[in-house]
Amino acid sequence: MREELHPFETFLRREMMPHIWCEGCGNGIILNCYVRALRDLGIDINKVVTVSGIGCIGRISGYTNTDSYHTTHGRAIAFATGVKLAKPELKVVVISGDGDLFAIGGNHFIHAARRNVDIQVICANNFNYGMTGGQYGPTTPLEAWTTTTPYGNIEHPFNLVHLAAASGAVYVARWTTLHVRRLTECIKKALQKEGFSFIEVISPCPEIYGRYNKMRTGIDMMNWFRKASEVQNYSDPAKAEITPERIVIGEFVDIEKPSFGRLLQDMTAKVQERMREEK
């Protein structure tokens, strides 16, 4: 009998290992929760497509042994939209970073949420552009130090769960990489939900972001998550703050609304019915 290398061997692309992520990075935890959710649900992995953009977490599509595609910077959601609409029977999951999804790709995010495209988006929010060495981005907290905010950040960050809810997502949640069980459960929930779902995962980047902001190790960052996290399920996402003292986490939105794909199928069926009648 062949030796099992990893409990999730089937879900991981072995030839891609070792991965590129730093010690203490949260991306491995996100990958673990994702594949665990796929396994628990017993989804046919031949029918799953994992899509990512550019950045450290962008490599996740390569590490996941589903059909997978690594797009240009910011375009993962737009690519995923094409896949899902062309082949609705596929489960299409986008996993990418805060800079990729909300700076360069922000427009695609809000419009996919508005359309309610039936895709699942998981965002690893590490508060900075890690791969290019730690520049500030759309989620960097005020006053934080990054290589391009050498005097402290003077831009207000996005509240991603509020943005997702306001844009029309049918399912919205936020967890940290400390909350692996609840994160996994929410990924499972999102995967079974029809429509656009969004899960933000606050993820440690000790090598770069943490180092410059008095949290040098993964443990330091996880300690911050532990001390500051406050579960406020179904509270107002507009008030879901992320400060040194308080990280509001939980599920914020879980509503029903017909997906774009469903409306498209219904419309197409009607058009074709009319064509048959006309003949």
Place this chain on the structure above:
Amino acid sequence: MAEKRIAVLTGKHFMQGDIACAEGAIAAGCRFFAGYPITPATEIAERMARRLPEVGGVYVQMEDELASMAAVIGASYAGVKSMTATSGPGFSLMVENIGLAFMTETPCVIVNVMRGGPSTGQPTKSGQQDVMQAKWGSHGDYEIIALAPSSVQEAFDLTVQAFNLSETYRTPVVVLADEIVGHMWERVTIPKADEIRVVNRKKPQVSPSEYAPFRPDEDLVPPMACFGEGYRFYATGLTHDESGLPRTSSAEAQQKLVQRLCDKIRKNADKIIKTEGTMLEDAEVAVVAYGITSRSALSAVRKAREAGIKAGLLRLVTLWPFPTKQVSQVAKKVDAIVVLEMNYGQIVREVERAAKETPVIFLPKLGEEPHKPSEVLWGVRGALQ
């Protein structure tokens, strides 16, 4: 059979160029369109929005051209023939992901109904100013296939051809139309469905465990598995090896991949390139033109013949890969070449390179109207002096 009748509107029609282009796409099997409204290409989107649901296809209007091109690539990877249509400003946004489509060998078609530029330019007026952008717009070394229709009939025929080339070579293909061809109305003959040659991408003949998504056959083109077919492959815009795995630090991998991707087009250039010669046999001066300006050129060449001047026309149907061999052969036989374009000098540089010692006279035209035949005739007379 009923389905075929709906998809292919066999018969004679009085049709607009943009609409003929959309019908060509549907006849070629296109079932996915993602786009963003832009003059003078909007009519293609409008036609697709109405027609695609009739044939079970998908029309989606994206938030911009960046998204449109990304969605087109996604749909193609999901196994559906896909296209978008735009004009210069939108094409500028699309070149980002045209690079991705080239790198990940994605069959897809991009129609650029050219208007006057740069920037917003003249949205409702014609131009041929995106010819070099089609070739060089995205970063890095790449090759593109670009076709230039000169009539409404060709808007139909060349869109079919664009899909066939994209499926044959697993590469993005650009239809470089222009505002006049896009907006004019002419007679079009649409053949019977079974008389239209439709090519579909090669599928893998091996099991998923043996499949390498970017391992080419002898023709340099790899068979293409699509999402959901059980092959579970990975594609990335990073430099990759035959199995699709990133090779970001290997000089050898970069050399091997980029060379093959370019050679896939370069070495098949003879099969791809199409030109059309008129009265070239005994010509002393050759006019080289493409798209709408070739119509003025043809009229001028006829007038020249009436005046006893031995003129001929070489019409470039394929712009990229550039028909170097065809231009060289003509250049060897004539005393001079006249090039006309609705820009300030683009394809003329390629003609000069191919013509070598033969003098090349360039007639640029900026703004709404193509060259008048009399202007071309003046150029032809000048070339012989």
